[in-house]
Amino acid sequence: MKKISKNVLLVSSVGLAGSAFAVTNTHPVFAASNAATNANSSQDVASAQTQVNEAQKEVDQTQSQLNAAESQLSTANNNLDQKNANLQNAKEAVDNANSKVASASRYNSFIQSNLSQAQSDLDSANKDYQDAVKDNQDQQRTVADAQSDFKEKNNQLDEIHKKNSDINAQIDSVNSDINNYQSQISDLQKTKDELSPKLDAAQEALNAKQPKIDAATQDLQNAQKDLGEATSTNEQFTLPQSYIDYVTGKSTDWDTAKNDLQEAAASHTYPFTAGDASDTVYDDPSALSDSDSKRLSLYVKNLIDSINSQVGSQGNLTVTDGSLAYAKRYTQEYQNSNYVFRKYNAIKSASSIMGLDEYAVTGYDIAANRQVTGWSQVATNGYVHTYYDYGTTNMSEITKAAFDLVTQQLADPSNYKNITDSNGYFSVAVTTQDDKFYVCLLTINPSGLPNSFGTKEVLPVSKEEIATKEDTVKKAQTTLDQVKNDASAEQSTYDQLQSQNQELDQQISDLHAKINDGQNSINGLRSQIEDDTFAKADVKQAVVALSQAQFVAQMAATKVQNAEASLNAAQSILSSAKQDATLATNELDKEESDLNNVKQKLQAAQQAYDSASKAQSDASKNVDYLKQQLETAKKKLAHAKAELVLAQTKQNTDNKQNQGSSDNKQNQGDSDNKQKSDNSNTKKDANNSKSSSSTTGKKTTTKKKTTKKATKKTTKKTTKKATTKKKSTTKAIKKTNKKKTPKKAAKKLTKKTIKKSSKKAKSTKKATKKVKKAKKVVVASSKFTSLKGSKKAFVGKWKKAKSVSGYQVRYSMASSMKKAKTKSTKATKLKVSGLKSEKKYYVQLRSYRKLSGKTYYSAWTKAKTVKTR
DSSP, X not given: OOXXXXXXXXXXXXXXXXXXXXXXXXXXGGGGGHHHHHHHHHHHHHHHHHHHHHHHHHHHHHHHHHHHHHHHHHHXXXXXXXXXXXXXXXXXXXXXXXXXXXXXXXXXXXXXXXHHHHHHHHHHHHHHHHHHHHHHHHHHHHHHHHHHHHHHHHHHHHHHHHHHHHHHHXXXXXXXXXXXXXXXXXXHHHHHHHHHXXXXXXXXXXXXXXXXXXXXXXXXXXXXXXXXXHHTTOOOOOOOHHHHXXXXXXXXXXXXXXXXXXXXXXXXXXXXXXXXXXXXXXSSTTOOXXXXXXXXXHHHHHHHHHHHHHHTOOOEEEOBHHHHHHHHHHHHHHHHOOSSSHHXXXXXXXXXXXXXXXXXXXXXXEEEEOOXXXXXEEEETTEEEEEEEEOOEEHHHHHHXXXXXXXXXHTSTTTTHHHHTOEEEEEEEEEEETTEEEXXXXXXXXXXXXXXXXXXXXXXXXXXXXXXXXXXXXXXXXXXXXXXXXXXXXXXXXXXXXXHHHHHHHHHHHHHHHHHHHHHHHHHHHHHOOOSHHHHHHHHHHHHHHHHHHHHHHHHHHHHHHHHHHXXXXXXXXXXXXXXXHHHHHHHHHHHHHHHHHHHHHHHHHHHHHHHHHHHHHHHHHHHHHHHHHHHHHHHHHHHHHHHHHHHHHHHHHHHSOGGGHHHHHHHHHHHHHHHHHHHHHHHHHHHHHHHHHHHHHHHHHHHHXXXXXXXXXXXXXXXXXXXXXXXHHHHHHHHHHTTOOHHHHHHHHHHHHHHHHHHHHHHHHHHHHHHHTOOOOOOOOOEEEEEEEXXXXXXXXXXXXXXXXXXXXXXXXXXXXXXXXXXXXXSEEEEESXXXXXXXXXXXXXXXXXXXXXXXXXXXXXXXXXXX
């Protein structure tokens, strides 16, 4: 709606009034309502005058408030200028204090560097002193060792001289004993020479009767052997009843039968007695004599016959001259064979030679160990041959092997009938192979034999012949006893003289043994005599080493004195450096204290300035607001005055109108009221719009300040205040609508307010994110409690820091930490090795903490120096 000026309103009112007057005077219809119209005009004038008075009062009040606000603004500006000047002065003071602190800090760093260097020099001097002391102690120990070595070498030389002297004395004593033994031997030899003719005479007397004794002894041995051979074939083996029951079908308990059989075999007594006259000894068991071969075959035959008689078997084995000849041929063929299956080849070959069917002969053998005295191996054409040296084998061993063969066959349930049910001609052969000898039982089927095969049975010696042989043994024993009794006197004389002669020989032999022992003892003692040449050289060398050690020890003692002087000087320098460091530290603390004071003043000045600035801003905004209010009040006043003029003009016009023009007057009044109402509404809408805008702007300013404060507070409060801002904006929009703000102005105001609120909400979120990002994890730091150098290494120790995951140590040969190397550890101690010797290293320490997958570090400590050895 366009703004209508005061002049236009007045002109329009006058024109309208004139027109109304003309109409009312000329139109007869309005004449009746003139009185009522006049009354309304008076009321309008009074109402307009009241509005003018109220508007004037509002203008006066607003002008008074504006004057007061402008005075406050002037005061706030002056105060702000003063606070700004104070703030600048405080900043300048802080800058000056910072400059002083920086200068003091640089000076303190310089002094601390000097202190560190002095401490490093002291550590180096102390290390040199400790090294010198240690070296001096080592050299003193070397001197002591050299003295001890000299004493030891000298004592060894004395011991060698004493030992050699003792050995020579022992040699002289042994030589004296040897001479004494030789004298005794000479005396004993003379006695033996005197006894020799008597012994020879007794020997001749005994020799005259010895042939009869030897002949009688030989006759007795022959008779005993003949008797032994005759009785050794009468073998009887008693089977256990459990075995007999099993074989005869009375029992099925084979295990019991077998065990009882083995126990009976183990306790069996053989007729062949080891070492008796009939126990023939053989170098080669396969070379049995015909008589022993016959005796062995008859022994086994009688053994099998005794078994058959107990089990009731009808088996019958017969030893013939032909079966014995076959056993001999079998042995020859076996010994001459090189085949792997020598037994079967020997049977085949022997059968062929004697005209027998090889399948008519059956052989069962067993192996027994020969006595082996040595062996050797020879490689020929890629094959290794073993050659044995054998001892002797007795006839009793061969007989036992034959017995074991029979009992072995009996102990096999599938083979015992080979013994009990065999029929035919029979013999036993003995063969050898490597370190074994074999006893083989040979049975020959009697059917189909050639006529040349001898079938004459070989019988054992009869009981009558055995009795005759026993009488022969008794007679031979009687004859030997009688011959020995006839030569008893000569034998006694000879035995006595022979005993004396043997005793003299033994004494002479013992003396010779003592002489040999003495000679060996002398040789041993002489070998124990030591050559003192090397010992003397060792003593001389020990003297030289002692002199050198004493000289080096003297040099080491001088080095200790020099190192001690250097250490004292370094301690003095360090003491002075510590004093300077204390002064520098105190000065730095003072400057830092002053800096803190001026910073506090700066903070107070800043707070005062901020408060003054806020007061100035509030005063300025209040002035602007009151100016707007004053302008609005003035517009209301002008409008009210225009309304009053219109009302007065209308009243004057109405008074001049005729009574006939009442209708026109009523119409004109309605028209005027309508126009006045429209104008009043237009002004009110504009004023309401401005008031709403002013109110909104004021609230927006408050929101900005609230947002700044909210940024510094927690995220929850910020979110709540942002929500409150949106609600207040919505209320402002509703309030404006209630006051009948035009739709366009309401929409424009709503869009601006929402846009500003959206921007502020976003800025609030960003501020919140910045607050979150700005949250810093503080890692506790630590510092070295000790830092010591060692050989090509150093060891650092530090205090344990709270809530850390570990520590890092970095070191470099440059004070700038250029090309520094870093080591990590979770302990409060770390040894860094593999360094260069006699070098200074700069070392720093820091802590680290692992949190939510990230690692945070503390600051590096001030570098400390350490020197390696």
